[in-house]
Amino acid sequence: MPKSPKTSAPTAVADRSRLAVRKTYKLYVGGKFPRSESGRTYLVDGDNVALASRKDARDAVLAARAAQPKWAGATAYNRGQVLYRIAEMIEARRAEFVALGVAAAEVDAAIDRWVWYAGWSDKIAQVAGNANPVAGPFFNISAPEPTGVVGVVAPGSLLGLVSVIAPAVVTGNTVVVVASNPQAAITLAEVLATSDVPGGVVNILTGKGAEIAPWLASHDDVNALDLSGVDDPGLATDLERAAAGTLKRVLRPVSGVDYSGDPGTGPMTALLEIKTVWHPKGF
């Protein structure tokens, strides 16, 4: 993401009667904000940010797996409300994102993206599912179900980050995100933590994608991998190869996705499994 200088310096620096309260950006795992298990941090634009290790990825997958059945079992209506609530909460913290250097128009677009996906929660089944005509006395339905736990290497922009998290979670998946723009991502995590999103549904790790992503790609308990934020083609190929070991679904969008455009249903349907049920009728 292009970094513009922060628009407001911390007021504490100007006001000499107070000590500056310096913020450490920590991870977001299982609804909590832990430091990295490794104890490592790194500096991003002068801020201390936790540098996640493979064990943080492991813990995040455990949290995501634990949260998944209940999140998928919630009604679509409920999930839609929670996503809408996220939009409300970002709206309230708009200034914080702008202060981090995110363009105001992009914050607006990110809010709109949450609202857009919130609306899809109780409609995707009608679009991706079907009642199939079959040659026999059967009532035949195809219904979409969430894939499960999704590992995501997120693109740098806030809109890109929202555009990879929202389509995954709206249908009942839970995600482990490796974020490349840590301050905006963890500020988004603070929004999620106060938006009725159950702990573990979204887990955000900050650090080096090249270090963490291979552990997600090879993890037996991760069901799908979204490589939207991987710029290095060599790394992407390695991750795809590792993911093949457990037959994960892999999303590897062609480079240069414009997240400001209409996303369509593709990002949602890519992380759905279709279950077809044959039910006898006519007896």
Add this chain to the structure above:
Amino acid sequence: MTATATSRLSGLPDSPADLRTFLHGLPGVDKVGIEARAAALGTRSVKTSSKAQAIDLAIRMVDLTTLEGADTPGKVRALSAKALRPDPADPTCPAVAAVCVYPAMVPTAAAVLAGSGVHLASVATAFPSGQAPLDVKLADTRDAVAGGADEIDMVISRGAFLAGDYGKVFDEIVAVKEAAGPAHLKVILETGELGTYDNVRRASWLAMLAGAHFIKTSTGKVGVNATLPVTLVMLEAVRDFRERYGRQVGVKPAGGIRTTKDAIKYLVMINETCGDDWLSPDWFRFGASSLLNDLLMQRTKLTTGHYAGPDYFTLD
């Protein structure tokens, strides 16, 4: 207390009053000290090849347990098969120490385990409460042994123990041991109901004096099960008992041990408290069910180099 009970070891207290004096003469447990010690031992880092050895040892120490009202012969057969080959995909994975079931399920498990070297433990004596007449407890024990169990996990009468009737508890253990015949006797203290570490220490000594082969923390049926400090108190008791009477007694924490990390903390604690004489399935067991899958997942992680998932292991 009977004369036969006391003749096993020299220097034993030989009347209920003496027993009481002896048990209350044991030094008190420093609660803060024991908890700090257990917590400190839980911080050791065990990695790579040491971890691989610890995991295999822990697997060999597992008493794979199912003690549910809903146990069916099918479930017990499946569990017994898992005990023999915990990881069917990896023949180098060792078998567990024993299978632990209710007496009614003993014949079912025995049919699978016969001749395998995996022991068959049965809870008995009105498990888990122990609130039944002695005759019933003895019949329960005999049935389990007749069905093929070679280890008996008995519960003590916590009611009698807490009322201070140590003689009754002692006599019951002696009687059950006699009824169990050749089977090894594990005595469950149910430490979650004993209230204090002092009581845990007394109950440990009482069970050992009465002839227990193993002392076990819990049934797994009450709110508080095995904890590190309680197990540490019991490990100190078996260490001191061997020093005094020359007989080695095993320890089995049960209930609430679910992760490899927990299991390794126990192994560290044994080594630091009793030395490696106890680092063997003959002298230390884990009463657990879900622990085994976590051990297998960690083992798989070490052999394959990537994280394992529960989808690839059996549910029970």
